[in-house]
Amino acid sequence: MLFYLLRRVLAGILVLFLISLFTFAIFFWLSPDPAVQICGKTCTPERIDQIRSQLGLDLPFLQQYWQFVSGIFVGRTYGEGAGAITCAAPCLGFSFQTNQSVTDMIADRMPVSVTVAVGAAVLWLLAGVGGGLLSAVKQGTGWDRTVMFGALAGISLPNYFVALLLQYVLVVQLQWLPFPHAASFTEDPVAWFQAYLMPWLVLAFGYAAMYSRIVRTNVIDTLGQNFMRTARAKGLDQSLVMRRHALRPSLTPVVTLFGMDFAGLLGGALITETVFGLNGVGKLAADSITKNDQPVIMGVTLLAGLLVVIGNMVVDVAYTGLDPRVRVRSA
Amino acid sequence: MSITSAARTISIPVVGAPLLEVEHLSVSFPTSSGPATVVRDASFRVDQGTTLGIVGESGSGKSMTSLAVMGLLPRGGTATGSVRLFGHELLGRTDRELRRIRGDRIAMVFQDPLSSLNPYYTIGVQITEAYRAHRGGSQAAARKVAIEALERVRIADPDRRIDHYPHQFSGGMRQRIMIAMAICLEPDLIICDEPTTALDVTVQAQILDLLADLQRQTGTGMVFITHDLAVVSRVADDVLVMKDGDEVERGTTEQIFTAPRAPYTRALLDALPRIDDPFETLKGVQA
Amino acid sequence: MSAGPILAARGVTKEFVTRGTGKVVAGKARFTAVDDVSFEVPRGGTLGIVGESGSGKSTTARIIAKLIEPTRGTLEFDGEDVTSATGRALTSFRQNVQVVFQDPYSSLNPKHTVERLISAPLDYQRITPPQGRRAFVAELMERVGLNPDHAQRYPSQFSGGQAQRIGIARALALRPKLVICDEAVSALDVSVQARVINLLNELKADLGLSYVFIAHDLAVVRQIADTIAVMHRGRIVESGSRDDVFERPQDDYTKSLLAAVPRIDPEWDRRRLEMLAAEAAAENAESTEPAEPRARVGGGAA
Ligand SMILES: Nc1ncnc2c1ncn2[C@@H]1O[C@H](COP(=O)(O)OP(=O)(O)OP(=O)(O)O)[C@@H](O)[C@H]1O
Ligand SMILES: Nc1ncnc2c1ncn2[C@@H]1O[C@H](COP(=O)(O)OP(=O)(O)OP(=O)(O)O)[C@@H](O)[C@H]1O
Ligand SMILES: [Mg+2]
Ligand SMILES: [Mg+2]
Numbered sequence: 001m002l003f004y005l006l007r008r009v010l011a012g013i014l015v016l017f018l019i020s021l022f023t024f025a026i027f028f029w030l031s032p033d034p035a036v037q038i039c040g041k042t043c044t045p046e047r048i049d050q051i052r053s054q055l056g057l058d059l060p061f062l063q064q065y066w067q068f069v070s071g072i073f074v075g076r077t078y079g080e081g082a083g084a085i086t087c088a089a090p091c092l093g094f095s096f097q098t099n100q101s102v103t104d105m106i107a108d109r110m111p112v113s114v115t116v117a118v119g120a121a122v123l124w125l126l127a128g129v130g131g132g133l134l135s136a137v138k139q140g141t142g143w144d145r146t147v148m149f150g151a152l153a154g155i156s157l158p159n160y161f162v163a164l165l166l167q168y169v170l171v172v173q174l175q176w177l178p179f180p181h182a183a184s185f186t187e188d189p190v191a192w193f194q195a196y197l198m199p200w201l202v203l204a205f206g207y208a209a210m211y212s213r214i215v216r217t218n219v220i221d222t223l224g225q226n227f228m229r230t231a232r233a234k235g236l237d238q239s240l241v242m243r244r245h246a247l248r249p250s251l252t253p254v255v256t257l258f259g260m261d262f263a264g265l266l267g268g269a270l271i272t273e274t275v276f277g278l279n280g281v282g283k284l285a286a287d288s289i290t291k292n293d294q295p296v297i298m299g300v301t302l303l304a305g306l307l308v309v310i311g312n313m314v315v316d317v318a319y320t321g322l323d324p325r326v327r328v329r330s331a
Numbered sequence: 332m333s334i335t336s337a338a339r340t341i342s343i344p345v346v347g348a349p350l351l352e353v354e355h356l357s358v359s360f361p362t363s364s365g366p367a368t369v370v371r372d373a374s375f376r377v378d379q380g381t382t383l384g385i386v387g388e389s390g391s392g393k394s395m396t397s398l399a400v401m402g403l404l405p406r407g408g409t410a411t412g413s414v415r416l417f418g419h420e421l422l423g424r425t426d427r428e429l430r431r432i433r434g435d436r437i438a439m440v441f442q443d444p445l446s447s448l449n450p451y452y453t454i455g456v457q458i459t460e461a462y463r464a465h466r467g468g469s470q471a472a473a474r475k476v477a478i479e480a481l482e483r484v485r486i487a488d489p490d491r492r493i494d495h496y497p498h499q500f501s502g503g504m505r506q507r508i509m510i511a512m513a514i515c516l517e518p519d520l521i522i523c524d525e526p527t528t529a530l531d532v533t534v535q536a537q538i539l540d541l542l543a544d545l546q547r548q549t550g551t552g553m554v555f556i557t558h559d560l561a562v563v564s565r566v567a568d569d570v571l572v573m574k575d576g577d578e579v580e581r582g583t584t585e586q587i588f589t590a591p592r593a594p595y596t597r598a599l600l601d602a603l604p605r606i607d608d609p610f611e612t613l614k615g616v617q618a
Numbered sequence: 619m620s621a622g623p624i625l626a627a628r629g630v631t632k633e634f635v636t637r638g639t640g641k642v643v644a645g646k647a648r649f650t651a652v653d654d655v656s657f658e659v660p661r662g663g664t665l666g667i668v669g670e671s672g673s674g675k676s677t678t679a680r681i682i683a684k685l686i687e688p689t690r691g692t693l694e695f696d697g698e699d700v701t702s703a704t705g706r707a708l709t710s711f712r713q714n715v716q717v718v719f720q721d722p723y724s725s726l727n728p729k730h731t732v733e734r735l736i737s738a739p740l741d742y743q744r745i746t747p748p749q750g751r752r753a754f755v756a757e758l759m760e761r762v763g764l765n766p767d768h769a770q771r772y773p774s775q776f777s778g779g780q781a782q783r784i785g786i787a788r789a790l791a792l793r794p795k796l797v798i799c800d801e802a803v804s805a806l807d808v809s810v811q812a813r814v815i816n817l818l819n820e821l822k823a824d825l826g827l828s829y830v831f832i833a834h835d836l837a838v839v840r841q842i843a844d845t846i847a848v849m850h851r852g853r854i855v856e857s858g859s860r861d862d863v864f865e866r867p868q869d870d871y872t873k874s875l876l877a878a879v880p881r882i883d884p885e886w887d888r889r890r891l892e893m894l895a896a897e898a899a900a901e902n903a904e905s906t907e908p909a910e911p912r913a914r915v916g917g918g919a920a
Contacts, residue, residue, distance in 0.1 A: 224728065226723060232403060234460065235435055235461065235464055236430075237464070240464070249449070503672060599808055
């Protein structure tokens with residue numbers, strides 16, 4: 001088991017290394033010169049050279065990449081002498097736009113994205129698993145058809161469309177909710193809740209749709225298994241048969257999916273955050289892409305990669321705990 | 332009649348009624364080419380302390396007959412006729428009513444043990460849950476009963492193996508685990524569907540002895556489905572021969588084996604490979 | 619193609635690691651399910667493996683089919699060492715070695731029709747049978763005694779013995795060189811069993827197939843095997859030609875096995891044969907009388 005974990009960690013590190021190398025390479029070769037961008041309109045060639053050498057942009061590719069990576073682990077110093085700027089580890093550089101530390105920018109916005117992800121995850125698990133179970137158990141009835149129709153809508157309607165629709169209905173038409181604005185939980189819990197409710201609903205809708213379909217299929221498959229017949233032959237009551245014998249085989253595969261989806265979402269919900277004006281990592285990513293703010297894009301990409309790698313690892317470990325057949329093989 | 336009183340009356344035998352009486356049982360399934368009847372008009376009875384052997388062609392409806400008795404036909408299957416336990420009709424009862432009987436009064440050993448055990452739970456959990464559902468009591472007490480049952484079906488090292496998962500056992504062990512599950516509640520009727528297909532002859536003999544002992548001690552009735560005629564001749568008091576969903580012949584074991592009437596039964600007995608004579612090519616049975 | 623055995627296993631050992639109680643840090647326990655087992659499967663021959671329940675027969679089968687790795691030991695197929703075969707070598711091994719599993723339902727994908735299950739191996743190999751897929755499947759189903767009209771049904775719609783035969787048909791579809799049958803006929807009544815065994819023997823004669831035939835039914839093993847290995851507690855305690863093992867068993871376990879074979883009371887057998895003889899005599903006496911037509915007895919034209 002230890003050996004297995006170690007191997008997974010090493011594999012994860014390799015993946016992150018490749019992601020970083022790849023994104024770095026794209027910026028190095030394919031994007032316009034950042035020094036020109038930073039220098040702005042009133043610019044002289046000397047000034048550009050100066051910026052270049054300060055940021056290390058005049059160095060060859062591998063050396064630049066090395067500086068970037070070592071910055072993450074041990075921090076780095078830009079420039080020399082009196083004008084030198086130090087950037088403590090984990091250093092992801094400074095935004096070309098605002099000159100802020102990328103690490104700080106991400107750290108500032110993480111709580112928003114985490115709130116969005118956690119709230120949405122709770123909702124979509126409840127709705128997805130609950131809906132899937134309901135329609136599997138009531139297969140072929142009105143319940144089933146209703147849930148599956150909802151799921152079809154959730155899958156086929158794009159996220160931003162649902163967001164705008166919801167906003168139109170709840171805010172403009174019914175006026176149940178104020179127009180979303182950021183609020184802190186400690187100062188005004190109600191406003192906080194109102195600000196996050198719509199993003200949660202929008203995100204949860206799409207995922208719940210997918211999950212309810214998957215759960216439904218899994219439960220129906222499980223119900224047809226011979227061991228379900230055995231459970232009934234023992235005279236267990238129906239709810240125990242469902243809870244113990246049907247649920248675990250049906251939900252175990254969902255764990256994998258959930259781990260990946262949740263990890264991905266922690267790295268920011270691009271569209272939803274933008275639509276609802278939430279200052280999360282997703283919005284940061286969207287902004288930095290439109291402004292070609294390379295250090296920020298790099299930082300956000302690496303964060304997303306890291307989260308997915310960790311999520312994947314957690315899922316695999318959880319899976320070996322959940323499925324005894326896998327457990328023994330990896331032991 | 333309320334559910335509980337219905338279930339309670341089932342446990343009070345009607346005076347003079349046999350343990351199990353099946354009359355004109357038919358089972359059919361809807362298929363793309365119209366309904367298919369897989370059991371036609373089967374009738375038999377099992378008295379306390381006796382064994383009915385069901386033999387017959389593969390696919391002749393042996394398993395479906397037993398599932399119909401348990402009320403556990405696969406989706407779409409419908410049973411007509413009459414199935415009475417101690418004189419109480421079982422067909423047409425709801426799942427809730429049958430729940431009291433299943434496991435407790437009638438236990439079943441299924442044909443395909445691997446797929447009949449839940450891969451996610453240890454066999455300990457799967458044996459004890461039936462016991463606790465009907466007898467209550469602590470987990471520890473149920474566990475003791477389960478370990479004892481495992482010991483009786485000759486699983487070595489039962490107090491350690493009880494915490495293992497189904498895939499960690501051999502085919503024959505899984506079969507014995509199913510048997511342990513069935514016997515630990517000492518039901519009135521045990522239906523065994525090919526319970527010894529993966530057991531070598533020595534373990535098979537031990538298991539058959541175990542079942543016979545149980546019958547002697549508790550008066551359990553048994554339905555024993557098998558294709559092994561030699562085993563049937565050993566364990567059964569009466570034999571029902573089935574083919575293509577039809578009852579071909581029914582009688583006491585001695586009668587079936589010494590004076591079979593139906594051509595199919597005769598052919599079966601003729602074709603039986605004997606350990607003592609190695610035929611290169613088997614005779615087979617002409618339908 | 620060499621003339622040696624089609625498959626040779628040498629010193630094959632399998633240890634399973636089991637956890638004491640399933641808690642996070644419970645001591646590991648090792649269990650040797652197969653212990654230093656060596657045997658050969660003659661080309662075009664059948665090796666029968668019999669033995670105690672839990673003695674490691676299925677584990678051996680899974681090792682020689684390369685479904686699990688042995689802890690120790692080597693495996694040779696068709697003269698080549700395949701112990702750690704990968705890639706092309708493994709693919710070709712998988713084509714040539716097919717397995718019929720002990721638990722029929724668990725080894726058949728419940729979502730595929732029988733036609734798909736049987737013809738899937740062909741599709742993987744991109745082989746199109748000359749008579750067409752459908753006819754090919756129908757023919758194969760017919761040969762194992764299944765109704766070809768049921769080709770579009772799913773495994774759960776078949777009886778235990780029928781599911782077993784689906785597994786057999788699937789294994790034979792690719793015309794492998796070696797078929798490993800793990801209790802493949804255990805749920806079949808004598809007539810269907812005879813049909814399947816005759817089919818296996820025919821293929822052996824016509825196409826030179828070899829078999830590893832695991833069964834607990836000694837009478838069946840006696841009919842199909844050329845050589846026999848007897849397993850007990852993970853080891854082969856006795857092996858040899860069929861007749862040697864059956865008629866001159868050396869090992870105590872083999873002897874106890876042979877002694878425990880359930881038999882129909884010979885007295886009953888005798889009475890049945892007597893009754894049949896008497897009936898036949900009466901019938902003969904009847905049919906010698908020219909005026910009496912035989913029609914009443916009916917059928918009988920086997
Ligand atoms: N769900 C189903 N739909 C349609 N036909 C079915 C279904 N399940 C079983 N059958 C058919 O019912 C018949 C009887 O099946 P059953 O399982 O009772 O046979 P069996 O006598 O137990 O045979 P075996 O000895 O092979 O287990 C078989 O021909 C089978 O194909
Ligand atoms: N995955 C596993 N983990 C732990 N133990 C196992 C595992 N698989 C098999 N075993 C053990 O190995 C032994 C041999 O099992 P195997 O299935 O090979 O027996 P078998 O000879 O095929 O028996 P049967 O005739 O009952 O099918 C058994 O004691 C079994 O409990
Ligand atoms: Mg059956
Ligand atoms: Mg086995």
